[in-house]
Amino acid sequence: MMAATVVARVLAGTRRAPALWQMRWLPLVLVLVAVAAASEQQVPLVLWSSDRDLWAPAADTHEGHITSDMQLSTYLDSALELGPRNVLLFLQDKLSIEDFTAYGGVFGNKQDSAFSNLENALDLAPSSLVLPAVDWYAVSTLTAYLQEKLGASPLHVDLATLRELKLNASLPALLLIHLPYTASSGLMAPKEVLMGNDEVIGQVLSMLKSEDVPYTAALTAVRPSRVARDVAMVAGGLGRQLLQRQSVSAVIHPPVSYNDTAPRILFWAQNFSVTYKEHYEDLTSLTFGVQDLNLTGSFWNDSVARLALTYEQLFGTTVTFKFILTNRFYPVSARHWFTMERLEIHSNGSITAFNASQVTGPSIYSFRCEHVSGANKDGDLLVPGTQPSPWQITFQDFQIQAFNVTGEQFSYASDCAGFFSPGIWMGLLTSLFMLFIFTYGLHMILSLKTMDRFDDHKGPTISLTQIV
Numbered sequence: 001m002m003a004a005t006v007v008a009r010v011l012a013g014t015r016r017a018p019a020l021w022q023m024r025w026l027p028l029v030l031v032l033v034a035v036a037a038a039s040e041q042q043v044p045l046v047l048w049s050s051d052r053d054l055w056a057p058a059a060d061t062h063e064g065h066i067t068s069d070m071q072l073s074t075y076l077d078s079a080l081e082l083g084p085r086n087v088l089l090f091l092q093d094k095l096s097i098e099d100f101t102a103y104g105g106v107f108g109n110k111q112d113s114a115f116s117n118l119e120n121a122l123d124l125a126p127s128s129l130v131l132p133a134v135d136w137y138a139v140s141t142l143t144a145y146l147q148e149k150l151g152a153s154p155l156h157v158d159l160a161t162l163r164e165l166k167l168n169a170s171l172p173a174l175l176l177i178h179l180p181y182t183a184s185s186g187l188m189a190p191k192e193v194l195m196g197n198d199e200v201i202g203q204v205l206s207m208l209k210s211e212d213v214p215y216t217a218a219l220t221a222v223r224p225s226r227v228a229r230d231v232a233m234v235a236g237g238l239g240r241q242l243l244q245r246q247s248v249s250a251v252i253h254p255p256v257s258y259n260d261t262a263p264r265i266l267f268w269a270q271n272f273s274v275t276y277k278e279h280y281e282d283l284t285s286l287t288f289g290v291q292d293l294n295l296t297g298s299f300w301n302d303s304v305a306r307l308a309l310t311y312e313q314l315f316g317t318t319v320t321f322k323f324i325l326t327n328r329f330y331p332v333s334a335r336h337w338f339t340m341e342r343l344e345i346h347s348n349g350s351i352t353a354f355n356a357s358q359v360t361g362p363s364i365y366s367f368r369c370e371h372v373s374g375a376n377k378d379g380d381l382l383v384p385g386t387q388p389s390p391w392q393i394t395f396q397d398f399q400i401q402a403f404n405v406t407g408e409q410f411s412y413a414s415d416c417a418g419f420f421s422p423g424i425w426m427g428l429l430t431s432l433f434m435l436f437i438f439t440y441g442l443h444m445i446l447s448l449k450t451m452d453r454f455d456d457h458k459g460p461t462i463s464l465t466q467i468v
Contacts, residue, residue, distance in 0.1 A: 041136040042066055043224055044097050046118070047075070048125035049216040051083045055129040067131045069138035073145065075129060080149045083127070084214035085172040087146055089154070090201055092179040095221030097132055103191045114194040117202030118219065139220050143176065150174050159203055167213045177204065190225070253288035255399070255408065256295075258307055263405050264300040265307045266366070267323065270397035276315050277390050286311060303327050305402035320346040321393075325402040327363050336363040338403050343382060345391050352391050355383040359400070361414030366401035369416035381416065 045067070047055070055075060080087070103114035113119065122128050143154055150172040157165065157175050167173055179197040201219070208215050255268035272283045287293065287309065297308030297320065307323040322344040329336050340359035345352040354374055358381050361367045372395040374382040382393060401410050 041224070042133040043095055043136060043139055043221045044100070045072070045131040045134045045139065046122070046128075046219040047079065047130070047216070048122055048128040049079060049083050050126065050214045051216075052126040054079045054083045054127040054216075065133065067134040067138065069135060069141060072131070072134060072138045072142075075131075076145070076149070079127075079216050080146075083216050084169065085150065086167050086169065086175070086208075086213055086215045087150060087173070088175050088177065088204065088208075088215055088217040089143065089146065090177050090179055090197075090204075090217065090219040091143075092197065092219070092221040094223055094225035095219075096224040099190070099194060099225055103194055114191050115198050117198045117205070121201070121205055121217070134220065136223060139222065142218075142220065143174075146174050159200065162204060162207055167208075167211065169214055253284075255410070256287060256293065256307070256309070257408050258295055258298045258300065260300065263408050265298065265305055265323075265400075265402045266405055266408065266410055267307055267400045268397075268410075269395040269399070271395070273394050274314075275392040275394075279315055281314060283311065283314075297322065300402070302403070307400075307402070315347075317348055320344075322346065323400065323402075325400075327403045336403070337361065338363045338367075340367070340400065342385075343393070345393075352389060353385040354389075354393065355385065356381060358416075363403040365412050365414040366399055366410040367416070368397075368399040368410075368413035369395075370397060371395070372398040372416075 055078065100115065104119075122130075147154055152172045152174050154174045154176040155165075157177060162175070165175075177200070179200060180193060205217070253268075255266045257263050258265040268288065269284070272287055274281055274283060294310040294312075295308060296310060297306070299306040303326065305323075305325045305327070307325075308320055309322075310318065310320045312318055323340060324342050324344065325338055325340045327336055327338045337360060340356040343354040343356050345354075359367050359369070359372070369381065372381045374384050374389065374392055384391070399410055399413060404411065
């Protein structure tokens with residue numbers, strides 16, 4: 001009998017859990033859809049080894065369970081202590097449970113599966129463990145964790161390097177093999193890439209088998225390849241909804257948070273880039289998710305807030321960006337409103353200021369705008385104090401809140417988009433045009449008059465005088 005597909009292995013959680021293995025696959029596929037819907041920041045993790053009895057059945061892989069970093073470490077500790085010291089980490093850029101269900105031949109088309117080598121490896125492996133949903137933070141620290149446990153630096157290898165590499169069963173080795181993924185809209189493009197990745201896995205395992213080297217292998221990804229549905233939508237029913245659109249990918253990096261006794265100022269952007277005299281620099285990766293981000297000079301009270309971001313060696317010098325916001329009470333609206341007075345850039349003893357007074361909203365809300373820039377073509381939310389300015393700043397999906405912050409979550413956002421968007425204007429104009437046509441047609445119909453004279457067959461014939 002042909003080996004069970006990797007999809008069934010993922011549904012089962014582990015090949016040593018017969019209770020789950022005997023269940024029908026369809027309800028469990030729906031279960032895993034609900035698991036993936038809990039958060040899009042989850043990726044599957046597949047483990048297998050040439051040694052026996054490294055993992056007990058994963059009893060916690062029930063519906064909705066997400067494997068945390070602590071639980072993952074318990075699984076890996078036993079494998080690294082008792083199993084082989086040669087560890088292979090197949091790291092894909094993107095991978096989701098939906099990739100297995102879409103391209104794994106779950107409907108019996110095993111010859112059309114994109115994971116034939118992986119399925120074969122799991123079937124022949126004496127020990128294996130499949131975790132359908134692993135927290136992204138646990139996966140992001142996986143390489144560092146394995147390096148610490150093995151006491152060996154990760155070695156980035158490809159097929160050519162691996163052929164020349166001689167592994168020793170007594171010496172620990174951590175081999176890191178990157179596998180690509182494409183997010184193309186074409187149906188076959190992701191499958192072809194997944195099949196190519198599976199072929200790489202098969203060739204690597206064949207080389208190790210030919211050299212008779214014991215190993216432990218893991219397959220996972222940095223982030224999911226697909227966006228899961230909202231939890232509330234799944235709770236309302238697992239059936240597929242017609243014309244359902246996938247939501248926009250969620251934020252991966254957390255916002256910048258200035259704290260004194262509690263979080264006071266939150267700032268986030270999908271992309272944060274600056275240009276100085278035609279020299280461009282992307283500051284996104286240097287700003288968000290950075291533990292040691294320099295916030296020296298930041299300040300907060302009930303009336304004024306200042307967020308200072310300092311970058312060393314930016315354009316060859318130290319540059320500080322200061323977001324200055326104020327909070328005032330307006331009697332007309334009987335509420336407090338905040339305004340970002342200006343954005344200052346401190347560099348080489350000089351200060352370049354951008355007026356940002358249009359970044360405003362009720363103080364109980366945050367402010368969000370899809371695009372904030374000083375370029376004329378992108379609007380004038382940031383107006384440089386001097387023209388022309390050597391500095392150019394661009395924020396994509398910008399959001400900031402400096403007052404009434406609760407925890408590290410933004411409050412309801414006051415969006416910069418006006419109520420009458422281009423789509424609304426087009427709808428109104430079209431409706432008015434159709435109403436005009438309807439009114440004109442109704443007026444023409446009501447203007448029709450019937451004949452007031454008719455031919456009577458008992459009386460004289462109506463004669464019509466021809467006018468020449």
